[in-house]
Structures are given as structure tokens and as C-alpha cells.
Amino acid sequence: MTDPAPDWDALFDEAVDTLCQFIRIDTSNPPGRERAACDFLGAILKREGIPYQLFDAGDDRVSLRAVLPGDGSRRPFMLLNHTDVVPVQREYWDDEPFSGHIRDGYIWGRGALDMKGLGVAQLMTFLTLKRLGVPLHRDLVFFAMADEEAGSEFGMRWIERNHPESLEAEYVINEGGGGTTEVFGVERPVFNVAVTEKGPLWLRLVAEGRPGHGSMPHDDNALDRLVRALHKVQSWERPFTVSPVLGEYFTRLARAGIYKGEATVAALTKAAEDDIRVRALLMDTISATTATAGIKHNVIPGRAEATLDCRLLPGVDPDEFQRAVEGVIDDPKVRVERVHVGWSDTNPFDTELFRVIEDVVHDHIEEAVVVPGMTVGFTDSSVLRNRGQLSYGFSGGLTTPEVAKGVHGHNERVSLESFRLNCQMVYEVTRRMCAEG
Numbered sequence: 001m002t003d004p005a006p007d008w009d010a011l012f013d014e015a016v017d018t019l020c021q022f023i024r025i026d027t028s029n030p031p032g033r034e035r036a037a038c039d040f041l042g043a044i045l046k047r048e049g050i051p052y053q054l055f056d057a058g059d060d061r062v063s064l065r066a067v068l069p070g071d072g073s074r075r076p077f078m079l080l081n082h083t084d085v086v087p088v089q090r091e092y093w094d095d096e097p098f099s100g101h102i103r104d105g106y107i108w109g110r111g112a113l114d115m116k117g118l119g120v121a122q123l124m125t126f127l128t129l130k131r132l133g134v135p136l137h138r139d140l141v142f143f144a145m146a147d148e149e150a151g152s153e154f155g156m157r158w159i160e161r162n163h164p165e166s167l168e169a170e171y172v173i174n175e176g177g178g179g180t181t182e183v184f185g186v187e188r189p190v191f192n193v194a195v196t197e198k199g200p201l202w203l204r205l206v207a208e209g210r211p212g213h214g215s216m217p218h219d220d221n222a223l224d225r226l227v228r229a230l231h232k233v234q235s236w237e238r239p240f241t242v243s244p245v246l247g248e249y250f251t252r253l254a255r256a257g258i259y260k261g262e263a264t265v266a267a268l269t270k271a272a273e274d275d276i277r278v279r280a281l282l283m284d285t286i287s288a289t290t291a292t293a294g295i296k297h298n299v300i301p302g303r304a305e306a307t308l309d310c311r312l313l314p315g316v317d318p319d320e321f322q323r324a325v326e327g328v329i330d331d332p333k334v335r336v337e338r339v340h341v342g343w344s345d346t347n348p349f350d351t352e353l354f355r356v357i358e359d360v361v362h363d364h365i366e367e368a369v370v371v372p373g374m375t376v377g378f379t380d381s382s383v384l385r386n387r388g389q390l391s392y393g394f395s396g397g398l399t400t401p402e403v404a405k406g407v408h409g410h411n412e413r414v415s416l417e418s419f420r421l422n423c424q425m426v427y428e429v430t431r432r433m434c435a436e437g
């Protein structure tokens with residue numbers, strides 16, 4: 001028996017309208033105040049007669065969960081999104097960042113890509129399956145999370161500590177993957193299904209020394225120490241690693257003629273030397289991000305600080321990496337402090353969900369290439385993967401590299417075409433996973 005088909009034209013009009021309104025709710029984090037987003041989503045669910053639960057972590061840090069019950073013969077499927085967004089620098093935008101305007105074929109605004117757009121595609125899937133009365137063989141969970149953009153302490157991590165049972169699901173789809181029109185300069189749609197991600201390790205270097213007069217240099221200047229430490233860290237040679245996931249990623253891209261080269265460690269190592277994207281995929285990276293020292297032009301500072309944003313490959317032990325950084329700096333008067341750490345297990349890609357995603361992508365775009373991949377940023381999926389769950393980064397959106405810069409950048413926007421594709425693919429993946437087989 002085939003399930004009734006959605007009326008995509010009407011549904012998409014509704015999706016666009018919903019996304020524009022959702023963008024207008026300013027959930028910049030900090031402070032987040034995701035209660036307003038949950039009130040908005042809750043009102044829609046209520047209108048449809050779907051009950052939902054709110055999880056309140058205090059200070060208006062609220063997450064929302066709703067369930068469409070299935071017959072229970074299989075474990076739940078979860079559509080996971082976050083309702084907060086990163087702050088904007090208004091002066092760099094060509095339009096109001098929270099306008100939700102439609103202009104030149106794009107929906108404009110912070111969150112259009114990260115990730116209110118995918119959140120609305122998930123919501124429309126949820127509503128459509130309910131409206132059409134599609135019988136489900138598993139519970140379908142819609143989870144709109146708070147505080148993803150500032151470390152998840154009031155969102156996913158709070159939920160994990162206080163309501164772990166609400167996270168139960170055999171499969172989860174979340175942000176972190178999606179389609180791009182061009183990879184390595186070759187124009188052909190590639191859909192990345194993220195099965196793992198790098199782990200952030202944020203370190204602070206604190207150099208201590210002896211203050212003094214700028215006219216009398218001595219060898220215990222804290223700023224000199226810090227500069228030497230940073231120099232050693234930046235000249236530290238580290239190996240490239242081709243994990244099985246990245247091996248498969250490059251093999252598939254090579255087979256499609258997109259990555260011009262062999263997917264061997266030797267060839268990729270060579271490529272990584274002059275391509276920052278390849279390097280970020282194959283090694284633990286370190287970016288120096290802030291530095292502060294001194295109070296006056298002619299005063300030698302007694303203290304200097306810098307922050308390092310290290311991103312470690314899955315499987316790398318952050319304690320060991322930090323000890324290695326300390327060893328490289330090799331100065332007892334430069335302290336290495338840990339500010340934040342996270343890591344993610346790696347999910348398999350030989351799964352039913354991966355195959356369904358491949359089929360659905362090819363049904364929509366025949367020539368598209370589907371690859372397993374690794375997100376270089378971090379998402380709430382890491383928490384789930386580390387609990388032993390399978391959580392893929394997947395979106396049906398297809399974005400140009402230029403538009404993708406809007407994620408955490410300026411002029412964030414999603415094309416109507418890409419958003420429609422996203423709504424259709426998320427629906428179809430979910431329907432096949434919950435109502436077929």
C-alpha cells in the first residue's frame with residue numbers, strides 16, 4: 001500500500017511562511033531565550049492537535065519535544081534541531097538579520113541555514129505525516145533543542161543529565177551534513193552525511209613573568225614568553241591521519257571525478273599540504289584566536305594570555321593532546337589551562353538509514369554523489385553518539401559554497417529551491433524510515 005502523497009505546492013508555501021516567522025524570533029545565543037521559539041512551535045503543534053512537552057532549564061532556556069506515536073514494532077526515529085542562533089554583526093549585513101524577508105529567491109535571516117531552515121523542514125515532515133494519517137511502525141520524535149550554539153549546557157547536556165529517557169531513538173537526523181553544489185572546484189552536487197565530528201579542545205596559555213620598565217629589557221618578559229610559546233605551537237609538525245570515514249569520503253569523490261587524486265594516505269598527505277580543507281579533515285588543527293597582554297606602551301607586562309582553538313580528530317585523546325602541547329611549549333612559566341573540551345564517537349555508515357538517504361538523494365538528484373563525512377565543527381550529535389546512539393548530520397538542502405559562508409557569517413540566507421528540496425528529502429527519508437519496510 002502506498003501512503004498518500006503530500007501536496008508539495010501548498011505545503012511549501014506553508015513551510016516558507018513558517019520559516020520567515022521563525023527567523024523573526026531573535027534567539028541569539030547568548031542569551032538564547034529559546035522559550036519564545038518553543039512558544040511559536042508549541043502553538044503550531046497545538047493547532048494540529050499534537051501534544052508536546054517542554055523542558056525548562058531556567059532563565060527561559062526551554063527545549064520542546066513532541067512524539068507521533070507508532071505501533072512500537074521498531075525503536076523511535078528522531079528529528080533533532082536547535083532553536084538558538086549565533087549573534088549577528090548587523091553592520092555587515094545587506095538586510096535586517098531577523099527580517100525573514102524573501103528577496104531574489106532567498107529567505108533572508110540568521111538561522112536560515114543554521115538551523116531554523118532544517119528545523120522547519122523537520123517540523124513540516126512531522127505535521128504532514130500526522131495530517132495524512134500515515135501509519136508508523138515506530139515513534140517519530142521531534143526535538144527542538146536550546147543552547148546548541150553556546151555549548152549545550154542548557155540544552156542537550158541538560159536534557160541528558162535530567163531527562164535521558166527522552167533521547168531514546170534508534171536513529172537520529174540532525175544538522176552537520178547536507179548538499180553542496182561544488183566540491184574541490186568541481187560543479188556536481190555532493191551530499192555529505194556526517195557520521196562523526198571533530199572534538200573541540202579550547203586551551204588558554206597563561207605566561208607569567210616579571211614586570212618592568214620598557215627601557216630596561218630583561219629575559220623574563222611575559223609577552224616574550226607567550227610569543228615564543230605560540231611560535232613553538234605553530235611550528236609543531238603533526239601527522240596526517242586518514243580514518244576509514246575519510247578514506248571512504250575521498251574514495252567516493254575520486255570515483256566521481258571530483259577529487260583528482262588517489263585516496264591513499266600518501267596522496268592525501270600531499271594534497272593536505274596546500275589545501276586547508278583537506279588539512280582540516282586529516283589532522284588535529286590549532287588556531288590561535290585571541291591574545292592579551294600589557295597595560296601601557298612603556299611597561300613590560302607581568303602576564304600575557306592567548307587562546308587556542310584546537311580541533312581534534314575523532315579518537316584522539318584530549319588529555320594526551322594537551323600534554324603534547326605542554327611538551328612542545330616546554331616552559332614552566334607558561335601554563336596551559338583547559339577551557340572547553342568535547343569529542344564524538346564515530347557512527348557506522350553501513351546502515352539502513354544511510355542507504356535510505358542515498359536512495360532519496362538519488363531519487364531527487366540523479367547525478368548527486370552521497371558521501372559519509374565528518375563535521376569539522378561540533379553539534380549536539382556528539383552527545384548522542386557518545387551515548388552509543390546513531391545520529392547523522394543530514395539535510396536535503398543544496399547550497400553553493402558562497403551561500404554556505406552565511407553559516408555563523410554575514411548575510412545568512414537559504415534559496416527557496418534549496419529549502420524546498422530540504423523539506424522534500426527530509427520528509428521522504430523520514431517516511432521511508434518510519435512507515436516502510
Ligand SMILES: [Zn+2]
Pocket residue numbers: 082114115148175
Ligand atoms: Zn547549528
